[in-house]
Amino acid sequence: MAVELPDWGRLQKALSIEATRGFVNLMGKEYRFSEFLHASLSEPPQDKLMGAEIRRWQGLAAQFGRYGELSRESREQLVEETRKFLLDMERICTRSPSAAVTSPGPRGAPAPAASRSVAPRRAPRGAIAPDRGLTQVPGIGAKTGDRLAKLGLYTVADLLYYYPRDHIDYARQVNIAELEPGETVTAIGTVKRCNCFSSPRNSKLTIFELVLKDATGQIKISRFFPGYRSRSRGWQEMQKRAFPLGAVVAASGRVKKNKYGITLDNPQLEVLDGEGGAIESLNVGRVVPVYPLTEGVGADVVRKAVNAVLPAIAHLNDPLPGGLRKKYGLMELGEAIANIHFPRDRDILDAARQRLVFDEFFYLQLGLLHRRQSAKTNQKSVVLPRQGQLIEKFYSLLPFRLTGAQERVIGEILNDLEKPEPMNRLVQGDVGSGKTVVAVVAILAAIQAGYQAALMAPTEVLAEQHYQKLVNWLNLLHLPVELLTGSTKTSKRRQIHAQLETGELPVLVGTHALIQEKVTFHRLGLIAIDEQHRFGVGQRAKLRQKGVDGVPHVLSMTATPIPRTLALTLHGDLDVSQIDELPPGRQAIQTTVLGSKDRPDAYELIRRELAQGRQAYVVLPLVEESEKLDLKSAIEEYERLQESVFPYFQVGLLHGRLTSAQKEEAIGLFREGRTQILVSTTVVEVGVDVPNATVMLIENAERFGLSQLHQLRGRVGRGADRSYCLLMTHPKATAEARQRLNVMAQSQDGFLIAEMDMQLRGPGEVLGTRQSGLPDFALASLTQDQEVLVLARDAAGRAIAKDPTLERWPLLKVKLEQTLKRLMEGAILT
Incomplete structure (x- = not known):
């Protein structure tokens, strides 16, 4: 059988x-x-x-x-x-x-x-099903199918969604006399002369020459063929016979000028039936797709294969509701796929690309908003009223007035806390904008309602910094605060565990130590996470699970300004607040880009500041992906500065190989003023708040991203004295790198700098490629397609508002599920 x-x-x-x-x-x-x-x-x-x-x-x-x-x-x-x-x-x-x-x-x-x-619908007879193997497609066959498998292409659908990485526009036809160097065009003329011969200078090279003439002029074009096969006289004669005198030829290529005049660089050629004859080639007289290739798979192989499977678009149903397509002026899906491969002209290519880019953004935004809506509908959290004596008393004890931006963000947070669904808000604020004060108000809202609060930071340095601030403020309210890190002694750790379980301890600050199994809260109602992107998804989830019923309110904070498009992509399921105003009295930091010849002036400035009782940082870049080399560089620079440059001042050293206790000692000595200069690598977070530090010297500054430089710059200018940031460049730094650094010298606005950083370096580099969490888009670019992203966000919001379950659009719901898995692999919805 x-x-x-x-x-x-x-x-x-x-x-x-x-x-x-x-x-x-x-x-x-x-x-x-x-x-x-x-x-x-x-x-x-x-x-x-x-x-x-x-x-x-x-x-x-x-x-x-x-x-x-x-x-x-x-x-x-x-x-x-x-x-x-x-x-x-x-x-x-x-x-x-x-x-x-x-x-x-x-x-x-x-x-x-x-x-x-790709839901099947009534398709014309002979249309190819998208799930068909490529080897079974007429015009492709077994041999070509095996070659396409090298690109990971096995089915018709694989090939349909294998978008070109670029296009060459040969669609514009011009007269020969109108050819301009640098343009990509198509010229049509009759053959005046054709020759094919072995090069007299290189016996392994064959030269093919063709002279075309039209009513405006003539042009000589050449093509070069290496290898022994082209040296054959028979092969050369065959080339000449293909372009007989008087034949009409279309030639497409980039116009260039050489010592013999205007020509086309390595053109694509097609012999036409006659004057006005149609161009049939996939490479001539049209917008030509350029695909990612690999060894043994040429451009023509992919183009011909894509052309062979295009009839399969007749099987495609468009999941996007017709009303949305019409409102945003979007092309139908099948038409967009056909025209991303072989568009008639540049305009229709742009329309096709916009539709497909819109799809990539739309399904991402729809998923983020759908998750957010689902959380609000299905999860319940504790209600934390804004009225209470603790918050009012805290306001009265503050030695300064809150900025308008701080008051606005606090209002947004307190509104969230009064609702039964869990808050999930991200607060963005520049270095020194006062995010911690905002977090304290949220913490007090939890405490005055009878709940506990936790603040988690990614490093012991930052956790200690937050702890010191909270102690100073909350002690005035007679509220105990404790710090739990990997360095906490066992006896102290046991005491903290016990006080947490009974509810005696209302606030705990710490690092990853907070997520350990032995840490059990009595009634955890609010979690604040600083630099939340530094924690993994699982780590943040473990801390949430310690909350009341596993659904506490969550307030995330970041001092790294994120461009709007990145915020929508990474944090589209969060409510985002921005503290876009610095406290009064903060002076602009004088930022200067320096070359190696300016080094004596930089050292003189540091000496002058140190002589007046102030302090300075010297930050070194990551030399290589090697901690040993990084450490060697730091130690050598530390010794050079201490012995040769600043022998009359105390220089401290901070690097990744130090133990937690040694790091804390180095920071403590600097904070107390017992060392005047702190040399640090970038292995550890320079999260030190020393108002007396007024100079930040950053070596090889061109190796840093603008956002990182802005973060480092924010470590000075925290006191009343004028402060300086010196961006020292390497002698081999390019003009482009120096131009990028000039953005820092011209602006103090972290959000503007973040936008410029993304434009110049791309989102992956800005975030750090290892844990960026960015989806893998096939076409969309966060730098080039920001307007489309905003439209897609608007469209997703309309769809969710009309039907939060998406049940009225079953195709859309199914497409959403599979697209999110492909785009994000679970990395975004965190």
Whole structure:
């Protein structure tokens, strides 16, 4: 009895989506990815295969049975081998039309991208299904399919969504006399002369020359062919016969000027039927797509393959509601995909790209807003009224007036705390803008309602800094505060644990130590997290679970200004407040970009400030991805400054190899003024608040991002004295790097600087590529497509407002689920 054949397309798509999402063994409705593959491969079609093929089939099934135990590298290798093996088996098993009996496979397997988002509809006869293997597509076949597999392209849907990385515009046709160097154009003329010959200077090079003429002039163009095959006289004659005298030829390329005059650089050529003849080539006279390639897979191979599968767009249903498409002037999905590959002109390409970029942003924003709405609807938290004596008394004890921005943000926070759903708010504020005071008001709201509060910081230095501030303020209100870090002694730790459990201790400040299992709160109602992006998703979740019913209010803070587009992308499910005003009396920090010749002047400024009783920082960049080299550089600079440059002053040293106690000692000596200069690497957070420090010298400043420089600059200017930030550049620093640093010299606005930093370096570099949490967009750019992101956010908000469950748009809901998994792999919705 013949075994039913598997659903080849479904298997390929399951393998494809598992690869796309990072080999995490995805969970479907009933089965995990590995269970689905194991079950689907359990019975090979023995009547179609040979013994070796059957054994290989069974071996793969067995490997998927223990997929969960494999390393990521082994999973990646297994998935890749299986995709190629199944392509070969599909060719063997489907040679006879009668053999094409399919089995749907186990229900509940993880449905890949195309299977649910590309819903089938009535398509013209002959249209290709998106789940079809590329080797089965007319015009592609087995040989080309194997080559496309090198790019990870196995199905029609893979190829449809393999967007070009760029386009070359040959659509503009010009007369020969109008050719201008630097333009990409198409010129059409008749052949006046054609020649093909071996180069007299290089026997391995063949030169092809063509002279084209139109009513306005003539042009000579050349192409060069290396290798022995082109040296054949027969091959050269064949080239000449392809372009006979009088033939009409379209030539597309970039115009350049050489010593012989105007020409086209390595042009694409097509012989037309005659004057006014249609251009059929995929490379001539049109906007030509440029795809990411790999060795052995040329541009023409991909272009011809994409052209062969374009009829499959007839199967695509557009998940975006028609009303939204109409409101935002968006192209239909199938039309957009066709025109991102082969647009008629630049205008239609721009419209196609806008639709597809809109989709990438829209589904991300829809997911973030959907999660936010779901949390507000389904989760309940404690209500913390704003009325109470503690907050009023705190206001009366403050030795300064709050800024308007602080009052606005406090109002937003207190409004959140009075609602039954949990607050999830991010407060952005420049260095020194007063975020801690805002957090204290939220903490007091929790305490006066009978709950506890916790403040978690990423380093012991910052935790100690917050602790000192809270002690100074809360002691005046007779409220105890404790600090818990990795350096806390065991006896003190036990005391803190006991007081937390009984509720005697209302406020705890600490580092990751707060999330340890032994730390148990009596009634934790509010969590404040400083520099929240420095903590992992799991770490933040563990602290939340310690709250009342696991749903406390959460106030996150960051001193790193984030451009609006990044905030929408990373924190679209949070409410965001900005403290965009510095306290009165804060002086602008004089920032200067210096070269090596200016170093004596920089040292003289530091001496002058130190002589007047003030202090200075010297910050060194990360030399390489090596802590040893970083440490060596810091120690050498410390010794040089102490012995040769500032022998009459005390120099301190701070670096990543010091123990916590040694770091605290170095910072303590500087804070107390017993060392006048602190040399620090960038391995540790320079989170030191020393109002007496007035100079920040940053070595090799071009190696830092603008946002990081702005953070470092904020460590001075915290007192009443005038302060200075000196950006010392390397002698080999480029003019572009110095121009970037000039942004720092011209602006004190952290949000403007963050925007400029993203424009100049890109969002991944601004955030740090290792834990940026940025989604992997296929087309969208956070720097180039900011306006589209804002539109997509608006559209997502309208959709959620109309139907928070998205039940009225089932295609949209399904597309949302799979797109979020592909874009973010769980990294964003935190």
